[in-house]
Amino acid sequence: MFKTFPKGGIHPPENKLTADKPTAILPVPAQVTVPVSQHIGAPATPVVEKGAVVRAGQLIAQAKGFVSANIHSPVSGKVSKIDTVVDTTGYKQTAIVIDVEGDEWVETVDRSAGLVKDITLSREQIIERCQQCGLVGLGGATFPTHIKLTVPAGKKCDMVIINGVECEPYLTSDHRLMLEKGAEVLTGVSIIKKALGVESVIIGIEANKPDAISNLTELAKGFEGITVQPLKVKYPQGGEKQLIKACTGREVPSGGLPLDVGVVVQNVGTAFAVYEAVQKNKPLVERVVTVTGKSVKNPGNFQVRIGTPVSALIEAAGGMPDDTGKVVNGGPMMGKALAITDVPVTKGTSGIILFPAEESKRAEVLPCIRCGKCSSACAMGLEPWLISALSQKGMFEKAEQERITDCMECGACAYICPAKRPLLDYIRLGKATVIRMARERITK
């Protein structure tokens, strides 16, 4: 039977327009812009100078400290400048701009297509390799993978869950990966399993991807300790805490991490990246991005080098439709709207969605009628109407008591609200303020 989380959730239209579009390889662009911060944690420090000749896979920015990630050149060519650019978040940061010449890779990278199934590296070597290759979580949070694979002293991990839910509407990059690279993904899963020293792994996939479920279920017979768990189609099924609850029945405590219940969650995209890093010694320099939208001429899934301009991706999908009013980096529920498309694809870019102008503006805001639909939709058991009103009125202590920091910002409340109230905007404001207040309390 399909499992799911017990409370809340919504059913936005799925609009998986590109589910049957095989991943196309996007040609290497003439120039790439590689930001030095594509992960949670400290930005990496550039280790190349202007004018340096680099090859694809070469380290160009070194991780700064443990919570950081290496950055490698996704192309071969010449560093034309190291400059400040606007990235997908809209903020400015340092980036290494490389003019592409040919496509030469460093020799250590195994570029052959064959599947390498035997895992020869030890646990320590696996984690070290992930760190060297600049792996980060590809589900959206871009948390450095080597940290997640290192269980801190005093904690225990007995279960790994692989997130193949892809519950965001429109996005299909994980879906295609599970179909096209199933064996590689499962090998990556086995590597993660070995690194964490656990016996069993559950891959959670939403029931709207029956082909991916059957493909991985079939392939999983050739691997040990991997089960595929079909999940009910319900947003936010892919939320980390919801996924753990659905697959294991365990409930991550408020303010806690999955490790508090002995679980580590990794995305399927990350599992594939782990495979490539460990078995092929390939750093994270490319990923699959869904480019989609109702008016887009050729929506599709594209394998693309990091640093490629988003505008080039949009061109590959048939160009930006005339009616475009909003471009979203990520999913429609949690993604970020782009102000310009001349920004580079980064490790965390899972999709580019182009919304027509009439779908790009918010509806008129009406008074709250206390229908309670937001409370029913909240998968965390919060009362969005209340915590948003408390934040709006500046009553942050009260908002903290109502557990505003439990909010994962999935947007289900703002989606369902019939009065179209900007619930999540205020909750974000309150959450940030409450977290700041809590920090100040600790430092005092």
Add this chain to the structure above:
Amino acid sequence: MSNILNVSPSPHRQSAETTRKLMYGVVIALLPALATSIWFFGMGAIIVTLVSVFACVATEYIIQKFILKTKPSISDGSAVVTGLLLAFNVPSNLPVYIIIIGAIVSIGVAKMTFGGLGNNPFNPALVGRVFMLISFPVQMTSWPLPQGFNTGYADAVTGATPLAIMSEGIKNGETVSALMEKVPTHLQLFYGYMGGSMGEIAAAALILGGIYLVWRKIITWHIPVTILLTVAAFTGILWGVDPTKYADPLFHLLTGGIMLGAIFMATDYVTSPMTAKGMVIYGIGIGVITVLIRVWGAYPEGVSFAILIMNAFVPLLNMYIKPKRFGKEVKRG
């Protein structure tokens, strides 16, 4: 590239459900009961409904436009719903001027003085009804008997409601079984052949509307089902104790305003609790108070008062009854 892009925080999608659609959903759910009322009460039902809806919408418009000087929001449909519900709660021969006074109290006093839609603590239509009941007790309790389009409006033949017949009779020492001869059969009560407020009579049509509301996910089952079960259980116990002094539960469910109240009045979003647990407590409260008033109170019917009393507890219920949070709270250093 010439497109100017909109930028806003996520989520970038909003559901198709709107306040207006919810309100007109309630209007649609009221249509079977309205049709039944017109069938039984003829022109009177039409006149009362039109006057009430028009007066409610006009009151809201005038207050917003000329007193508050804000953009009128009558298109959200909430005043239409209040107008319909107000009409449903009065006799079908009520004089026009009383309806207008009731509408002004409903919208003007019970709704707009508190800040309009979403801010009123008490159900506007019920405040209007109770105001009229206290101010115009004679007109508000002369119930036309159902005679279709022969019922007339000003010259309607009136009589007591089944609940009033029962209540009076029991006080005069008559037995329930004798009184049952004087009121319509349960089947007649079910489809609405009885004297009473315009829209409360037709249990069958009201239940049909309730099923539509639940199906459209406008309301959940919690409030109506809890109220009806509570009334059935409470009156059932009394009936079990002494069937000669207390009417059977089915009679209580099919008469008076209990169906209208449970399905349409108590479920008003603004004045009902927001959690399922809160809704159940609220529903039990309404059921218990209704039966207390019906059996031991001065009025033969108590649904309006029961709902208004429980409306007053809603802020408390919202404050103390919380949804089940995800994950245990952990104290962190």
